[in-house]
Amino acid sequence: MNQYITACSNVHSLDSAIFAFSQVHNPNVFVYNAIIGAFLNLFRPLEGLRYYVDMLRNGVTPTSYTFSALIKSCRVLSVVGFGETVHGQVLKNGLALHVHVQTSLVDFYSSLGRVIQSRKMFDEMTDRDGFAWSSMISAYARAGDLDSARSVFDEMPEKNNASWNTIIHGYVEAGNVESAEELFRIMPKRDVISWTTMINCYSKHKLYREALELFDEMKRTGTRPDGVTMATVISACAHLGVLDQGKEMHLYVMQNRFKIDVHIGSALIDMYAKCGVLERALVVFYKLEDKNLFCWSSVIDGLAVHGYAEEALAMFDKMDKEKIEPNRVIFVSVLAACTHAGLVEEGNRRFLEMTSKYSILPEIEHYGCMVDLLCRVGLIEEALVLIRSMRMQPNSVIWGALLGGCKLHKNLEIARVAVDRLMILETDSSGYFTLLINMYAEANRWADVARIRATMKERGVEKILPGSSWIEVEKKMHQFAACDNYHPASQEIYLVLDVLDSQLKLIGYAPDFDFVL
């Protein structure tokens, strides 16, 4: 029966596992271990804890197997008190020197941020194996103490791949790309996890080109990517907006019969949406067997940025019906959808529901969305009231959104308030100053224009170069900056722009010359 229960767990059939367990008279420790493990594997660790209590009531003595699963359950649940009780039971049952149990305790304490306790567990170990060493390295890395992590790594007698990968990942998380690169290059034998860790390193630090180059190198040197690698590189394609390469990755996934799980699925949805092919994003979304919050989040954001506000909100409501709990990230997309469509009432309602219905406290980015929403429709005073009510210090994004609204609706008074703050927060950015200068110029207040110009000069604020944009067409990158003539086809391009310009005017578009001084 214990093997049957484990088999049920492996095919994600928790109901069958529970039923099987219920059919066992006087389950022994093997059967209990199996059901506790099944609950842990199928993301319901709390029930595992209940079965453990049941097990003790029935006089069944736990073993090292029981405790390693149980301690991990406490770890994923972050239940400190129960975990410590379990630790007590470990001692009581004479398992304090069992290497599997000790390793779980190292992980348990480090996951709760108690790395000193982890170290204590590690020091008590009489025979440490590779798992134990890696756990200790990971514990220090989680605590952000890379020096200690490195010391443990350097002391480790027979380093295995996991320990190399752990320390590399630690450097990645700590933002130390150079050390990660160095260790990656000198490690004796790179496996798929090493490559994926390093590809992720580049992605995490916005070096997406490097990420894709390393992926090519990985394939050239004969390591086969797995699903985790593919999710990582598809995401890099999304950030770069490279549709052709994104499609190639999708094809690779299909040809190699990888399951399109929630990781690859949400990466693909995001990639297609960010590359402008919302239809394909939707196809991937609807074909997914299992959808989690990430999948919904990608598709809702895709709809929102493509201007389908109503559809994005409808999608959110559909997700809600499926009992998937939203988080703070998805609300940024929901509120952005309202902003793009100018849905003030709707946005306000959703903003309030965030806290009242879902117990999510608004973060600064949500306030940013709301300020933007209110400002765009001209509710500048209301936006300022909202800013004053914020439970954190407004940042430059908030004041910038307010200033943008002031510009749009020509509110010089509140613009001054915003710029005063921006002068403190973003001393080296010229954009906001320029905006204010334009507003004063528009109102013919030339003395103020001169005053701000002087302030800018005094502070050494340089006007930054205009932003550039780029698009990939048939695997070739085309880059543009405002008014440039660098592109070989620029003459033709300007011709098309002229045509578009006349067509816009024909359908009633009037350009805003307010800021052409």
Next chain:
DNA sequence: GTAGGGTTAG
């Protein structure tokens, strides 16, 4: 008869 560490998505 069972278990522990290292990589992934919005």
